[in-house]
Amino acid sequence: MRGGRYRDAAELIRAALAALDASNGAGDGAGAGSGDGEAPPSRDEGFRLALEEGLRGQSDPLAAMACAAELLGSRLGAARAGYWELDDGAGTLRMAWNWTSGHAAGPGGEAQFREAFIQEHAARLRAGRMLVAGGDDAGTGGAMPGAWASVVAPLLEAGALKGVLCVQSAPPRPWSPAEVALVRHAAERSWETAGRLRVEAALRESEERHRVLFEAAPFSVIIIDPATHAVLDVNAFACAAYGHPREAFLGMNIADLDVLGEADAIRARGRAGAIRPGVQEFEARHRTADGTIRDVLVRVQGVRLGGRDVTYGAHFDITARKAAEAALRASEARLRLAVEGARLSTWEFDLRRGTGSRAGPLQAALPHVPGQDFPLSRWLDAIHPEERAAVESRFWGVVQDATPRFEAEFRVRRSDGQWAWISSFGAVVERDGTSGLPTRVAGVAQDITDRRAAEERRALLMREVDHRAKNALAVVQATLRLTQASDLESFRAEVEGRVAAIARAQTLLADESWSGADLHALLEGGLAPFLGGEKHRARLEGPRVTLPPGAAQPFAMAVHELATNATKHGALSTCGGEVRVAWRLGDDPRDTLHLRWTEAGGPALPGPPVRRGFGSRVLEGTVRHQLGGTVTLHWEGTGLICEIELPLSRTTDKSNVRAEGG
Secondary structure, three states, X not given: OEOOEOOOHXXXXXXXXXXXXXXXXXXXXXXXXXXXXOOOOOXXXXXXXXHHHHHHOOOOHHHHHHHHHHHHHHHHOOOEEEEEEEEOOOOEEEEEEEEEOOOOOEOOOOOOOOOHHHHHHHHHHHOOOXXXXXXXXXXXOOOOOOOOEEEEEEEEEOOEEEEEEEEEEOOOOOOOHHHHHHHHHHHHHHHHHHHHHHHHHHHHHHHHHHHHHHHHOOOEEXXXXXXXXXXEEEOHHHHHHHOOXXXXXXXXXXXXXXXXXXXXXXXXXXXXXXXXXXXXXXXXXXXXXXXOEEEEEEEEEEEEEOOEEEEEEEEEEOHHHXXXXXXXXXXXXXXXXXXXXXXXXXXXXXXXXXXXXXXXXXXXHOOOOOOOOEEHHHHHHOEOHHHHHHHHHHHHHHHOOOOOOEEEEEEEEOOOOOEEEEEEEEEEEEEOOOXXXXXXXXEEEEEOXXXXXXXXHHHHHHOOOOHHHHHHHHHHHHHHHHOOOOOHHHHHXXXXXXXXXXXXXXXXXXXXXXXXXXXXXXXXXXXXXXXXXXXXXXXXXXXXXXXXXXXXXXXXXXXXXXXXXXXXXXXXXXXXXXXXXXXXXXXXXXXXXXXXXXXXXXXXXXXOOOOOOHHHHHHHHHHHHHOOOEEEEEEEOOEEEEEEEEXXXXXXXXXXXXXXXX
16 A cells, blocks of 8 residues: 555455454454453444445446455355346346455356346345345245355345345355345445446546547637636647647637637627527637637537536638638639620529529520520520420430530520521539539520621632532532431531541642642541551551542542541451551553552451441442442451552553652
């Protein structure tokens, strides 16, 4: 023992046992008297004093049980003394602590009761009555097997049976009323102490949890006196955020932090932010230790602790959020200025409500659609019937995430009854946070009637081009007539590709003053759009050949169809595929061009296609019918092989045909 305290529970129990032994010795010499004339305590009084001393120094419920069990077992000369707790759900007893004579005290031990014990004696124990047996099981209904003398005391809590304290002795022996009373006293005092220690432990755990949460909170927590606004406590986050050590904080008032500086103004702001009784939320501006002003969101709640009113305040730094909001407002102002300067109108559709709104110059110029809360059908009805279906399809394509942008040009009727051309552009601007589905589509629109009129005037001028341009337009018209596609976008892509092929051939002819087109340049230009910058995927091998003017555009169309097919289904549809184009001139009088198109590294081909596609018809139409040549397709497993024979002598003299480097 040091400084009036015991080092551990074992030392405390040893001291109590020593006191008990002393009282036992005094009891053995009863009547001898003491030196000062006072009668020594009886053995039972000595036990009670030792028990109180032993329990007083405990901090753990099990240690209290261990202390009582050892003191009681030693006092009664018992073989065992143990605590059993009742499992209400299972209706069984569970050993909490067991002491045995001649062995160190500890949890565990052999089971002393059959499961029938509770059923046989529950009513008696719940009534607070003791169970006493002298070893022949008399009065116990056979609940305590073996040659044991037992005393069982109920452990009650609020009138409910929670367990028992059982003291057993072997061989059998009778129990005196005083001994039974000691067991009851030990049971009641130890169980009361264990209950108190459980409550104290729970309170300590609760306080520790509160302190851990208090210190670990990722925001500032400041506790103040609501009457004086004096700071009572702060967490570590607040110390770091404000730059004040805890000791400095505890000498401050909340007015020392708040830029309002006055208690009345701070209270008035809090009352204005009341969200329910006792709870307030408001924004404030606080000053840190270095003088920096920070925006904070404050949420306070009053509680009463230990008979004293205190206010807990959670402080969230929203300086960055406020700056972002200000930047957003400035950005919106700049955007509004740009929209107004460009004479753009804005529109948006709330997909949850199914309504739209619009603003800007077009709102007054096109009054058939209101400015707010109009359904999509009202907007579509105002569009010219010829464009209405396409516009609606594009809009729903964006809503259903089929396309990222809405782009359309269409006509709507003006207030004077004339049709105005509108160009509109939009996209999804809001999505549901859970499903990710679009909830709002917004965009801009502009009157392009004047631009469309200018385009029509340019179209009139194009009618005056020379006969070569007319021929090119005729080819374009044929391309448009022959092109097939499942939808407007695919049709547009197909047409644009074919027209581009014709345009490249047209450029080559113009560069050569319409004397012909270089075959290598024509092939290189025709393949470039499909290679994505990877020129090594196309190998061109052959002598220099100049195609006649009449053959350049049809041949460019044929190359475009081969490249399109390779991109969709053949070698250029995979990363490792490549195309090899080799050509040579024949020795026959017709000066035939032999060209071989070979694909490799693409998907394996199971054989010829089931039906003849549009590309095959284009090859046949251009090479065979327009140029008088032949085309042969081989659907090899490694890739398509196309062999073309083209008679050059029909429109070309020998001077236009020479080998590379010749």
